[in-house]
Amino acid sequence: MPTEQRSLHLSLTNLSPKMSFNRILITGATGYVGGTLINRLVASSDPTIQSLTFDLLVRTPDAAEKLRSTYGKRITTILWSGLLDTSFIISTASQYDLIINVGSGFIPSGAEAFVTGLAERKSSRHRHPGGSGSGAPAPAPWLLNISGCTNLADKPLTGVAEPDRVWEDAKSHEVYAWEVAREAESPYPQRTTEVAVLTAGEKTGVNVVSLNTPVIFGEGEGLFKLTPPVLAPPLFWNILYHSQHHETVHNLFIFDCQRL
Numbered sequence: 495m496p497t498e499q500r501s502l503h504l505s506l507t508n509l510s511p512k513m514s515f516n517r518i519l520i521t522g523a524t525g526y527v528g529g530t531l532i533n534r535l536v537a538s539s540d541p542t543i544q545s546l547t548f549d550l551l552v553r554t555p556d557a558a559e560k561l562r563s564t565y566g567k568r569i570t571t572i573l574w575s576g577l578l579d580t581s582f583i584i585s586t587a588s589q590y591d592l593i594i595n596v597g598s599g600f601i602p603s604g605a606e607a608f609v610t611g612l613a614e615r616k617s618s619r620h621r622h623p624g625g626s627g628s629g630a631p632a633p634a635p636w637l638l639n640i641s642g643c644t645n646l647a648d649k650p651l652t653g654v655a656e657p658d659r660v661w662e663d664a665k666s667h668e669v670y671a672w673e674v675a676r677e678a679e680s681p682y683p684q685r686t687t688e689v690a691v692l693t694a695g696e697k698t699g700v701n702v703v704s705l706n707t708p709v710i711f712g713e714g715e716g717l718f719k720l721t722p723p724v725l726a727p728p729l730f731w732n733i734l735y736h737s738q739h740h741e742t743v744h745n746l747f748i749f750d751c752q753r754l
Contacts, residue, residue: 529716587611
């Protein structure tokens with residue numbers, strides 16, 4: 495299946511009608527977006543989601559205990575050191591059908607390791623577990639990678655302006671090709687990560703969806719971070735700096751925003 499990069503309504507039942515997600519792993523559970531995702535999944539009234547449990551990668555025993563005491567048997571916590579421990583990631587990822595990576599989007603090796611692990615799972619399951627000998631291949635596992643819209647940004651002040659460019663989800667391969675070309679000219683860690691996981695998915699047959707989110711704001715629903723990552727203050731400081739030095743501040747930054 496071709497690798498696709500597209501926006502989507504996050505529904506575990508929509509990723510693949512033939513896939514049974516018995517093993518689901520989620521990163522970023524102590525973060526702003528990840529914490530909200532966990533809370534909404536556990537609280538969901540969707541019968542399909544209500545039957546699921548979720549394994550969460552967390553860094554500290556205190557965070558793990560807080561998650562377990564709140565969400566009970568709906569979650570299991572796994573301690574890890576983070577996205578730089580690629581050996582652990584590959585070994586762990588090889589046990590799952592679906593991984594939702596809501597952690598940092600700026601560590602290419604860690605994100606790509608999830609695809610490598612999922613590819614190992616795919617290779618180890620040539621038949622449906624407990625199948626009747628029909629010979630049907632097991633469905634490929636999935637990685638949902640959360641990235642950001644700055645991957646697709648132009649640079650009207652410091653580089654190339656492309657004011658007439660419009661991205662379309664239906665032409666995802668054009669988006670991917672542009673990102674690959676732009677990476678060759680001007681590497682950007684978040685885009686480097688996205689290109690790495692999409693390319694790895696294409697090569698290994700793992701289903702990879704990378705979601706480029708806009709700036710997200712609003713009160714979070716997780717247990718740890720209820721406010722979004724600090725973005726506005728640096729913008730304001732930049733505006734103040736230029737204003738104090740009598741410089742124009744028009745079109746310094748243009749972002750799309752989405753309330754959580």
